[in-house]
Amino acid sequence: MAILESTNLSKSFGSLRAVINLSFGVKExxxxxxxxxxxxxxxxLFNVISKVLRPNQGTVVFDGHRIDKLPPHRITHLGLARTFQVPSFFKSMTVEEQVLLAAHFGGKNSHDATTTVSDSLGFVGLADKAKSPTDLLDIYGKKRLMIASALAVKPKLVMLDEPLAGLNNQEVAEELGMITKIREQGITVMIIEHNIRAIFAWADRAIVMHRGEKIAEGSPPEVSKDVQVIKVYLGEGYF
Ligand SMILES: Nc1ncnc2c1ncn2[C@@H]1O[C@H](COP(=O)(O)OP(=O)(O)OP(=O)(O)O)[C@@H](O)[C@H]1O
Ligand SMILES: [Mg+2]
Known part of the structure; x- marks a missing residue:
């Protein structure tokens, strides 16, 4: 069953068509x-689904609700959370304050929020950094803080934008372990990644985009053999 369904979704910046008539479903x-x-x-695509940007056209249904006309906080309340490609936090806040802010944005009341914050920080291994200012975290810490913030809204679906970028091999392995545990909790995961070898080892399916359009969709082995995907993205001999 699809938890998210996008139909003819489009976004242009002036004459640049960044997302063109994109239709796809995400299975629970x-x-x-x-x-x-x-x-x-x-x-x-993540920006128009989460309504950081308004789509020019198209519909998005999440968990039975039309969300393409809703403001971002309403979408978060329904259980859709995301991380950003470039981590950015309030520098004056501590790690736990940042996650608390996310929990409140996700509609949690104060009592629930405190438990949620410590659970989320424990899950990503940042419990000992709870009182640190966010800008003292290294890149891996910042990536994990974004994941903790996304989990603090108790999402049904998380969208992760390049969670592995900038990490060393050991951190990549740990982060992938974290992502599989998120899914084991029953949460659907959408991941944008350039580390194809790593992500294709774990993803159930992949969608390949090129110049705003979907050019292939299928299991990782299927799309890696796709002639157009090899031509425009992977190159010969990637796998
Ligand atoms: N806010 C914006 N204003 C104008 N153009 C934008 C904006 N955001 C993205 N673009 C343009 O839209 C196109 C798609 O950008 P987008 O960031 O979605 O690509 P991407 O697939 O995420 O790339 P990357 O793998 O490098 O992160 C690019 O040409 C980009 O320059
Ligand atoms: Mg990007």
């Missing part, structure tokens, strides 16, 4: 990889 509890060359519209 799957890990779906969104891949494609730089500038192919992946982040813009």
């Amino acid at each position: 509890k799957e890990i779906l990889a969104i891949v494609g060359p730089n500038g192919s519209g992946k982040t813009t």
Whole structure:
């Protein structure tokens, strides 16, 4: 069953068509990889689904609700959370204050929020950094803080934008372990990633974008053999 369904979703910036008539579904509890060359519209897709940007056209249904006309906080309340490609936090806040802010944005009341914050920080391994200012975290810490903030809204679906970028091999392995545990909790995961080898080992399905359009969709082995995907993105001999 689809937990998220996008139909003819489009977003332009002036004459630049960043996302073009994109239709796809996300199955409940799957890990779906969104891949494609730089500038192919992946982040813009997340931005129009989460309503950081308003789509020019198209509909998005999440968990039975039309969300393409809703403001971002209402979408979050319904259980859709995301992380950003470039981590950015309130520098004056501590790690736990940042996650608390997310929990409140997700509609949790104060009592629930405190438990949720410590659970989320424990889950990503940042419990000992709870009182640190956010800007003292290294890149891996910042990536985990974004995940903790996303989990603090108790999501049904999380959209992760390049969660592995900038991490070393050991951190990549740990982060992938975290992502599989998120899915084991019954949360659906959409991941934008350029680390194809890593993400294709874990994703159930992949959608490949090129110049705003979906050019392939299927299991990782299927899309890696796709002639157009090899031509515009992976190159010969990637796998
Ligand atoms: N806010 C914006 N204003 C104008 N143009 C934008 C904006 N956001 C994205 N674009 C343009 O839209 C296109 C798609 O960008 P997007 O960031 O969605 O690509 P991407 O697939 O996420 O790329 P990357 O893999 O490099 O992160 C690019 O040409 C980009 O320059
Ligand atoms: Mg991007």
